[in-house]
Amino acid sequence: MTITPAELAGYAEIVFDVAVPIRADDRVLINAEIEHAPLARTLVEAAYARGARYADIWYFDPHAKRSRIRHADVATLAEVPAWLDARNEELARHHGVLVNIRGFASPDLLADQDPVRSALDRMPNLSSRQRLQLNNLVRWTMVPYATPEWARAVFGEPDEARLWEHLRSILRLDQPDPRAAWQERLDELLRRAEVLNELRLDRVRFEGPGTDLTIGLLPEAHWTAARLTSVQGQGFQANLPTEEVFTTPDYRRVEGRIRATRPLALVGTVIRDMELTFTGGVVTDVRATTGADVVRTHQATDAGAARLGELALVDGTSPVGRSGVTYLETLLDENATCHLAWGAGLPPGVPAHLRERDAAGLDEAGVNSSGVHVDFMVGGPDVTVTGIRHDGTVIELLRGEEWQV
Numbered sequence: 001m002t003i004t005p006a007e008l009a010g011y012a013e014i015v016f017d018v019a020v021p022i023r024a025d026d027r028v029l030i031n032a033e034i035e036h037a038p039l040a041r042t043l044v045e046a047a048y049a050r051g052a053r054y055a056d057i058w059y060f061d062p063h064a065k066r067s068r069i070r071h072a073d074v075a076t077l078a079e080v081p082a083w084l085d086a087r088n089e090e091l092a093r094h095h096g097v098l099v100n101i102r103g104f105a106s107p108d109l110l111a112d113q114d115p116v117r118s119a120l121d122r123m124p125n126l127s128s129r130q131r132l133q134l135n136n137l138v139r140w141t142m143v144p145y146a147t148p149e150w151a152r153a154v155f156g157e158p159d160e161a162r163l164w165e166h167l168r169s170i171l172r173l174d175q176p177d178p179r180a181a182w183q184e185r186l187d188e189l190l191r192r193a194e195v196l197n198e199l200r201l202d203r204v205r206f207e208g209p210g211t212d213l214t215i216g217l218l219p220e221a222h223w224t225a226a227r228l229t230s231v232q233g234q235g236f237q238a239n240l241p242t243e244e245v246f247t248t249p250d251y252r253r254v255e256g257r258i259r260a261t262r263p264l265a266l267v268g269t270v271i272r273d274m275e276l277t278f279t280g281g282v283v284t285d286v287r288a289t290t291g292a293d294v295v296r297t298h299q300a301t302d303a304g305a306a307r308l309g310e311l312a313l314v315d316g317t318s319p320v321g322r323s324g325v326t327y328l329e330t331l332l333d334e335n336a337t338c339h340l341a342w343g344a345g346l347p348p349g350v351p352a353h354l355r356e357r358d359a360a361g362l363d364e365a366g367v368n369s370s371g372v373h374v375d376f377m378v379g380g381p382d383v384t385v386t387g388i389r390h391d392g393t394v395i396e397l398l399r400g401e402e403w404q405v
Helices: 006-020 034-047 062-071 082-094 114-120 127-134 148-157 160-170 178-199 292-299 359-365
Strands: 027-033 054-060 097-102 139-145 203-206 210-217 227-229 235-237 243-247 249-259 264-266 269-271 276-277 282-287 308-313 339-343 373-377 382-387 394-399
Touching: 006 034, 006 139, 006 178, 006 235, 027 034, 034 054, 034 097, 054 062, 054 082, 082 127, 097 127, 114 139, 114 292, 139 235, 148 160, 178 227, 178 243, 178 382, 203 249, 210 308, 249 308, 264 292, 264 373, 282 292, 308 373
Parallel strands: 027 054, 027 097, 097 139
Antiparallel strands: 203 210, 203 382, 210 249, 227 235, 243 308, 249 276, 264 269, 276 282, 308 339, 339 373, 382 394
């Protein structure tokens, strides 16, 4: 069966009691597609019940985006209306709450459009929203919602009920106490991050079919999980679900080739069989059976878009990975297996002694800066991840998707 109103209400409680706890007088922004309306409305009800001052829903229609890509002057495709940025800036001023509902109604909607034009229009991924999230200016989270067309893209038929069955487990909504289950998992991830911190690694190497990539880490590399703290000192969970431990690498020290192990849905196109070659920290070659031009155009957004900003490790206990399904939704797929991200470095993964530096100082230290951040999946049972200390000692981290430390 699809999700019931009672289950939706329980889901909203997890969002606002675990992921982004609401305070009295909070402003709450919810970004959604039209098909996400049942959850968006339930979240509004839950927000006001918890004392929110105002809860606002913005519905994005990908079909309108398709029309823009088909007909608009190419010189206008990268433009973003100022009023959309103003909405995010106002939320930042009040240190409010941001919920992004994920689960594209049509993941491959733009597959028949010109890939370069498609990549120029990055809506609804606004740079102003990325700034809020990267700098934790608000409490923010991303949560999934099943739709028939998303189910069709995943299963070949619009079996929304089947997709919800997977999401119940992934979101731990089927647990007797989902709140306690999430707290237990977050504690596990933070303990794992501490183990990695204690190893004091200098670099990490990925090896597998089509893959041999070495990624340098920042001095005193900091590993953490998606339990973050806002600029006002309030804890929140950035993604629901989350199964990763991550760090921000030194963008200058990336060498070799990496093969994506899952398709990537990017700006309305599904990128399949992607391979990236890094030389001196920059992507110098992009290959894919579909969507290579979309990746190239996206990575040409700015100087940092073709460099790495995140390194994340996920083991085989993840319910997302254990489901055996590729969801064509990065929120889920990045929590199925190890992943990297091109674009902006993540401030929570930056060592404490570097966090007070200005943009120039961070760049000098090797923290990437960009207006984009795109996760792509690189792990799997055939990929081995090793850590290398400053003295050259090699430590196996993951083999067969099982922790070795």
